[in-house]
Amino acid sequence: MAEYAPPTTAQEFAGNFAQLKPLMSNSEALLESSRCLFCFDAPCIQACPSGIDIPLFIRQINSGNATGAARTIYEANYFGNACGKVCPTEVLCEGSCVYTAAGAKPIEIGRLQSHATRQVMDQGKPLFGPGAATGFRVAVIGAGPAGISCACELRKLGHEVDVFEAKGQPSGLTLYGVAPYKITNEETLAEMAYLEAQFGFRVHYNQPIQSRADLEKLETEYAAIFLGIGLGSTSGLGLPGEDRENCVGAVEFIEQLRIRQEHTAVGRRVVVLGGGNTAMDAASESARLGAERVVLAYRRGKEEMGAYEFEYDLAKAVGVQGLFNVAPLEIVGNGRVEGVKFVRTATRNGQVQPVPGSEFVEPCDMVIKATGQSKQTGFLSFIPDLQLDAKGRILFDPNTGQTTNPRYFAAGDAANGGAEVVNAAADGKAAAHGIHRFLMK
Incomplete structure (x- = not known):
């Protein structure tokens, strides 16, 4: 007997896929934040790939400064709201919480993070803006966590940014590849709209970059190109009958x-x-x-x-x-x-x-x-002098994101082979600084 009845309405679907980390009320956030010990060595920060100052933002929530908390989060991770919900906090920040080592319930860092960021999103409070114009234009291929994080940081540094996305909506796997009980479509798109309104990058939807001619056009019009293309379709197993319906x-x-x-x-x-x-x-x-x-x-x-x-x-x-x-x-x-x-x-x-x-x-x-995803080696072969490793991952300088073709930079799953949203967001932001140094010389 099935545990769940097949959903036939949006309401039934929402019930079956109820959020694992529901939004906290102000009272819940106040109580939960009061449990934090504000450790001076903060193992939770060390466990966060984006290095969010977790004790600081929790202290800000506890003092009633949700806007300050959101700023602390977004300064480290532009996907702060999404990562609060989709990150495997159980093995990252919360898994490193000192309460865990003591056998007690860890601080609900993910839910507190989403609480603070959701408040500024809902109120439309701007936290950032574009920097002084540098005159350089950068093309970003892919509107996933790596691409959008790179675009935000590039705009903060003053560069013009155009993002080219093959699909009709943004956020890559955050929208298309994460289970609905972790984050809803509405929450994902709301964070994208919030970022776009502040930084002013342009996203061109339904515009796949898929040929050498497409790349040549970008190389002519932009000073640098960022590859945030992620991975391809599910890898085949080569089994007899694999082409059967269903x-x-x-x-x-x-x-x-x-x-x-x-x-x-x-x-x-x-x-x-x-x-x-x-x-x-x-x-x-x-x-x-x-x-x-x-x-x-x-x-x-x-x-x-x-x-x-x-x-x-x-x-x-x-x-x-x-x-x-x-x-x-x-x-x-x-x-x-x-x-x-x-x-x-x-x-x-x-x-x-x-x-x-x-x-x-x-x-x-x-x-x-669920047998892994293919690498986009066919498309990457159109980029001159771009080298891949034996597994089809883009070779790049981990300090700058720069590939073996100096005008191209990369981060996210196409470079690391597949990791968490938080890794893509952190690496995309870091690559923006590599691009900035390359352009400003």
Whole structure:
């Protein structure tokens, strides 16, 4: 029996995908902020990839200065509101809270962060503005966390910025790739609008940069180009039957869910292939859409999954079942998915090996492949002298973001191979300073 009834209205969808970190009231924020010990060595700051001064902004909230708290947050991370909701705070700032080491409940840093930033967003309070004009123009490819953070900081430094986005809306995976129970579309777009109004960068939607001719035009019109293109579609497994109807990639499934919401189709019995955080999201989302049975299948043991433990716990809490030490051999069916043929596995000397004679079929009518994303090596090959590593990631100077083609800079998933929103936001901002130094010489 399904844990959730299939949602048919926006209200039912919102109920099934209720926010994991709901917005705090002023009273809740005051009480929670009063628990902070304001540690002088602040391990929470060290754990934050964007280096937010967490004790400072919590103290500001506690003293009634939410605007000051928001400024402290946004000075370090332009995706301050989104990161307060989508960051794996359980293993970053909150996981490093001294209360955790003492076995007590850590400060709810993420919710406090969203509380402060949401207040200035809702009130339209400007915190920043563009710097004195330098006369330089920079093109940013991709309106995700890396690209938008880079654009904000470049405008703060006085450069003109045009952002070119292939899709019709901004924020990259923050909008298209994060589970709806972590952040809503409305919250994501509100933060984008808030940033755009303050800094004045221009975003050109539905304008993909996808050819050498497109790049040549940018090279002619702009002094530097930032690559915030992220990753591509879900990688294929090369399995027989992988092209059957209802065998889909997790990235594509989650994107459709974010766009279509309660109108998203899901199978009655779903098998999710993978052991990472995206697999956990896809499995949990399938259950919340009303699937009667959701099985998470991984080729290694549970303890070897790449997903955070709390993400797996979240999936189990909505009825997802784990199937470990199994490797898919074939997607079976007659046109449509009818099951997955697996073989049981054993790990010997770190290597996954099939157990002979252990094949079986797990019946299902939908398969979601959470097997990683492809690199955009085809597009990157159009950039002269741009070097990639053996895994297809852009080679760049970690101090400046500059690539092996000096006019091009990069950050985010295309450079790091796939990380959190907060990493992309921090690295995009840092790359802006690399671009600034390059332009100003």
